[in-house]
Amino acid sequence: MADDIIISRDDWSLHRKGHLDQSRHKEKVEEVIKQQMGDLIVDESIILSDGKKNTKIPMRSLEEFRFRYDFNKQNHTGQGSKKMAPGDILGREQAAGKGRGKGSGAGEEPGQDIYEAEVSYEDLANILFEELRLPNLDDKKRPLIAHDRPEFNDVRKKGLMANVDKKRTLLESIKRQAFSKKLDKDKKIKITPEDLRFKTWETRPNFETNAVILAMMDTSGSMGQFEKYISRTFFFWMVRFLRLKYENVEMRFLAHHTEAKEVTEEEFFTRGESGGTRCSSVYKFALDLIEKDYPPAHYNIYPVHFTDGDNIGSDNSRALTLMKNLVEVSQVVGYGEILRTHYSSTLMSTLKRISDPKLRLVTIRDRNEVYDALKTVFS
Amino acid sequence: MDSEMEALSKAAQEIAQVARGMGLDFYSVNFEIVPAEALYTFGAYGMPVRFTHWSFGKAFYKMKMQYDLNLSRIYELVVNTNPAYAFLLEGNRFVQNKLVIGHVYAHVDFFKHNHYFSRTPKDMVERMSAHAERIHDYEIKYGRDKVEKFMDAVLAIQEHVDYRAHIGPLQEFENLGKLERMSERQLFNQMGCQGNCDKGVVKSLGKGNSVKQTKKGVASPYEDLWEDLSRDDSGVDSPHEFEDLLLYLIKFAPGLEHWQKDIVSIIREESLYFYPQIETKIMNEGWATFWHARIMRELSLTDSEAIEFALMHSQVVQPSRLGLNPYYLGVKIWEHLAEKRSISELFELREIENDLSFIRNHLSKELVEDLNLFNYRKVGAHWQVTENEWEKVRDNLVKQLVNGGHPRIVVIERDFEGKGGLLLKHCHEGVDLDIIYLEKTLALVQFLWGKSVALETVVDNKKFIYESSNGMVSRRLASKSEENNGK
Numbered sequence: 001m002a003d004d005i006i007i008s009r010d011d012w013s014l015h016r017k018g019h020l021d022q023s024r025h026k027e028k029v030e031e032v033i034k035q036q037m038g039d040l041i042v043d044e045s046i047i048l049s050d051g052k053k054n055t056k057i058p059m060r061s062l063e064e065f066r067f068r069y070d071f072n073k074q075n076h077t078g079q080g081s082k083k084m085a086p087g088d089i090l091g092r093e094q095a096a097g098k099g100r101g102k103g104s105g106a107g108e109e110p111g112q113d114i115y116e117a118e119v120s121y122e123d124l125a126n127i128l129f130e131e132l133r134l135p136n137l138d139d140k141k142r143p144l145i146a147h148d149r150p151e152f153n154d155v156r157k158k159g160l161m162a163n164v165d166k167k168r169t170l171l172e173s174i175k176r177q178a179f180s181k182k183l184d185k186d187k188k189i190k191i192t193p194e195d196l197r198f199k200t201w202e203t204r205p206n207f208e209t210n211a212v213i214l215a216m217m218d219t220s221g222s223m224g225q226f227e228k229y230i231s232r233t234f235f236f237w238m239v240r241f242l243r244l245k246y247e248n249v250e251m252r253f254l255a256h257h258t259e260a261k262e263v264t265e266e267e268f269f270t271r272g273e274s275g276g277t278r279c280s281s282v283y284k285f286a287l288d289l290i291e292k293d294y295p296p297a298h299y300n301i302y303p304v305h306f307t308d309g310d311n312i313g314s315d316n317s318r319a320l321t322l323m324k325n326l327v328e329v330s331q332v333v334g335y336g337e338i339l340r341t342h343y344s345s346t347l348m349s350t351l352k353r354i355s356d357p358k359l360r361l362v363t364i365r366d367r368n369e370v371y372d373a374l375k376t377v378f379s
Numbered sequence: 380m381d382s383e384m385e386a387l388s389k390a391a392q393e394i395a396q397v398a399r400g401m402g403l404d405f406y407s408v409n410f411e412i413v414p415a416e417a418l419y420t421f422g423a424y425g426m427p428v429r430f431t432h433w434s435f436g437k438a439f440y441k442m443k444m445q446y447d448l449n450l451s452r453i454y455e456l457v458v459n460t461n462p463a464y465a466f467l468l469e470g471n472r473f474v475q476n477k478l479v480i481g482h483v484y485a486h487v488d489f490f491k492h493n494h495y496f497s498r499t500p501k502d503m504v505e506r507m508s509a510h511a512e513r514i515h516d517y518e519i520k521y522g523r524d525k526v527e528k529f530m531d532a533v534l535a536i537q538e539h540v541d542y543r544a545h546i547g548p549l550q551e552f553e554n555l556g557k558l559e560r561m562s563e564r565q566l567f568n569q570m571g572c573q574g575n576c577d578k579g580v581v582k583s584l585g586k587g588n589s590v591k592q593t594k595k596g597v598a599s600p601y602e603d604l605w606e607d608l609s610r611d612d613s614g615v616d617s618p619h620e621f622e623d624l625l626l627y628l629i630k631f632a633p634g635l636e637h638w639q640k641d642i643v644s645i646i647r648e649e650s651l652y653f654y655p656q657i658e659t660k661i662m663n664e665g666w667a668t669f670w671h672a673r674i675m676r677e678l679s680l681t682d683s684e685a686i687e688f689a690l691m692h693s694q695v696v697q698p699s700r701l702g703l704n705p706y707y708l709g710v711k712i713w714e715h716l717a718e719k720r721s722i723s724e725l726f727e728l729r730e731i732e733n734d735l736s737f738i739r740n741h742l743s744k745e746l747v748e749d750l751n752l753f754n755y756r757k758v759g760a761h762w763q764v765t766e767n768e769w770e771k772v773r774d775n776l777v778k779q780l781v782n783g784g785h786p787r788i789v790v791i792e793r794d795f796e797g798k799g800g801l802l803l804k805h806c807h808e809g810v811d812l813d814i815i816y817l818e819k820t821l822a823l824v825q826f827l828w829g830k831s832v833a834l835e836t837v838v839d840n841k842k843f844i845y846e847s848s849n850g851m852v853s854r855r856l857a858s859k860s861e862e863n864n865g866k
Contacts, residue, residue, distance in 0.1 A: 003391075003392060003395035003396070003399075003407060004407060005388045005391040005392050005395065005408075005410070006409045006410065007384055007387055007388045007391065007410040007411070007412065008409070008410070008411045008412075009384065009411065009412045009413075009469075010411065010413075012413055012414050012416060012417040013414075015416060015417050015420065017420055017424070017431070018416070018419065018420035018423060018424075018435070018436060018439035018440075018443070019436075019439075020431070020436070021431055021432060021433055021434075021435045021436025021437075021439065022433075022436035022437070022439055022440045023436070024431075024433040024436055025433040025434070025436040025437045025440065026436075027433075028433055062433070062434075062437060063816075063819075064434050064437075064534065064535070065535050065816050065819040065820045065823060066535050066536065066537075066538065066785075066816065066820055067536070067538075067539075067785065067786050067788055067805070067812060067816065067817060067820050068785070068786065068812065068813050068816050069786060069810045069811070069812060069813060070810065070811045070812060070813045070814070071813065072757045073756075073757075073810055073811050074756065074779075074810050075754050075755075075756045075765070075775050075778075075810075076754065076755055076756060076775075076779075077703060077752060077753070077754050077755075077772055077775050077776050077779070078702065078703065078752070078753060078754075078755055079698050079699070079702075079703055079704075079707075079708075079750055079751055079752055079753075080751040080752075080753060081698070081751065082751060083748075083751050083767070084751060084753040084764045084767055085764065085767065086764055086765055086766060086767065087763065087764060088763065088764040089761050089762070089763055089764075090755055090761075090762040090763065090764065091761070091762045092760055092761055092762075
């Protein structure tokens with residue numbers, strides 16, 4: 001019998017169903033990210049990436065829960081390219097959350113969820129910063145004289161030749177020739193005056209607002225890897241957050257033990273020193289720096305100090321006085337104690353006497369508390 | 380473009396003739412050429428039109444990305460209906476499409492004749508699009524978030540339907556009104572085979588298994604069978620163990636509104652429709668691959684076409700590194716069978732078997748050795764080969780196919796400890812459940828049930844009861860007396 005064959009072809013260009021549900025999935029992933037923010041922002045792969053714009057962070061897609069077997073307790077069947085004998089090793093367990101692809105490369109079901117949807121660093125930052133705000137933002141610190149700044153934000157058919165938009169012009173030319181169906185014999189793309197596109201700009205008043213972060217860290221012997229990593233994470237997000245709000249964010253790194261000095265960023269996070277701790281030294285240093293370089297009338301100043309709180313007892317009253325001065329000239333002062341024990345330090349209790357809400361005191365005991373600390377300081 | 384379609388249509392005609400000449404018998408097939416965008420959507424949803432849910436979006440994104448990165452490619456997609464629909468990927472080359480068309484005809488032959496498909500509705504395209512509309516209406520009426528939250532929970536247990544729906548009296552539970560009027564007794568009787576946890580399927584395989592379920596020494600392998608029969612005869616009412624979780628919810632969940640029951644019933648119907656495809660994946664893909672190769676050999680191909688065909692065919696049956704490529708495994712078994720049996724015997728096998736029986740009956744010693752199959756598991760931090768004896772490999776594969784690879788969960792009662800809670804039981808067959816998933820899923824079932832939901836399972840040889848109430852999941856050892864009984 002002869003078959004009637006129907007072969008058809010339709011226009012599917014408006015078929016968006018997959019994309020619609022995909023964007024819903026993405027929305028839900030973002031909701032989850034918000035809930036997991038505390039864990040995510042301390043992820044080393046982000047912090048150590050220096051936040052380059054195109055950095056993508058691995059993100060598990062949303063899980064679809066069901067009753068299923070424990071993959072790790074199951075006996076699986078596989079196929080080899082050669083004969084396999086009992087005892088042969090196929091692979092190692094992958095570090096949790098790391099790496100792409102399937103955990104073991106085997107089986108059908110449980111491995112699947114390890115595929116990752118990627119959320120760009122920017123997405124993450126946006127979600128994070130949605131929750132934060134800049135406290136005590138001082139409008140007066142905008143200089144009165146604003147200078148104009150051009151902003152290229154439109155494309156037109158007429159304009160200055162110097163501002164020709166080459167890419168769009170070429171596209172127009174290709175489009176026109178495709179429509180006319182008269183492809184040039186020698187296949188040269190010709191540009192006619194109608195193809196030309198120009199970038200145009202508007203001028204906007206530009207308010208230069210400046211902010212400076214004074215990153216202060218205790219580098220005495222008691223500050224270990226963990227403490228440094230925590231403070232680094234905190235500063236990492238802090239800088240990114242401030243850059244979003246200010247044209248110009250400067251950062252100065254001040255390290256101290258019993259004496260304070262300015263160091264480079266690298267030294268700040270890597271070098272460890274020994275000795276005792278005298279916190280007043282760095283407060284003094286910061287105040288001098290502010291007086292010299294950052295007049296409070298023109299700068300939004302954010303000093304943040306991380307320590308393990310192990311301050312020499314006799315120094316506490318001096319530290320308190322200097323801290324009061326520091327709070328006065330700054331928008332917000334953060335004081336973070338990174339502790340692994342459950343008591344808090346005498347310096348902390350001393351500083352608690354300052355009632356000015358501009359002073360934000362936080363204690364971090366665990367990696368995932370960085371997020372709460374950020375929220376405390378920037379709220 | 381028209382000439383291309385014409386050539387394709389001519390080729391399809393020729394292939395259909397060749398295929399029928401070889402004995403394949405299929406519904407007529409409507410082919411449609413679609414862009415990747417559309418094909419991958421169908422692949423993710425399982426159907427050209429289906430209800431909306433983010434999990435499909437996730438699947439679509441994964442699949443599409445694989446395609447965009449050139450990692451994998453779906454050439455075709457067949458829908459099991461009468462007439463069947465087959466979608467071909469735009470940009471397939473002519474010879475690729477020839478292969479795909481042969482492949483499609485063999486699939487449709489399988490759908491038409493395999494017993495497990497005998498009760499799948501042949502108008503599923505229309506049904507599913509009606510489902511999609513109904514769910515969309517609910518979204519408008521009750522709000523998207525509310526519907527979505529409900530569907531999240533139902534989809535989490537969508538596998539727990541009565542997968543033996545192809546045998547016993549024909550069940551039509553889609554009519555909610557009728558279902559509601561049905562007495563409990565009638566329902567239980569209609570359900571035909573009820574699973575009995577303690578008479579697990581694994582017993583015949585489980586000799587090396589650490590779990591000892593046998594309470595008394597079993598004298599012959601069929602002892603338990605007799606026992607079951609005699610018990611039924613004596614009329615003693617053994618407690619029902621209800622396997623169709625979704626149906627149970629529709630009938631007994633205290634707080635479900637009509638629209639919610641309707642959604643459960645929709646998801647149940649679609650799950651039942653897809654189940655035979657899951658349980659015949661290896662066979663069906665093997666069958667289609669086996670036949671496309673034979674069909675292509677009958678066509679007159681140019682040299683370059685022949686090479687292209689060989690290349691594509693070898694990609695399709697490429698062994699994957701650790702997992703098992705169902706195309707490859709399936710086609711190898713069929714080819715192996717074809718060496719020893721007549722074609723008519725092959726046709727008979729494609730009628731009566733599913734993956735489980737197919738592997739159990741036909742994965743031979745030579746094949747296991749020829750394909751270098753082995754069992755492996757996690758030992759410490761390593762994945763290690765544990766066995767390569769052919770019977771153990773076969774049995775392990777079979778075990779993974781039991782119940783479609785899903786744990787068997789049955790309902791024991793709906794007034795647990797007198798508080799209206801639902802008690803489920805995991806029929807432990809040697810492998811523990813994923814506890815994180817168990818806890819999350821239990822909370823979802825609780826959301827559906829309204830009151831608390833408990834599940835009995837075994838973790839590291841100890842019986843535990845997990846209970847979810849008020850959004851909290853707790854765990855406790857099953858009571859002592861029960862445990863003693865279990866031993």
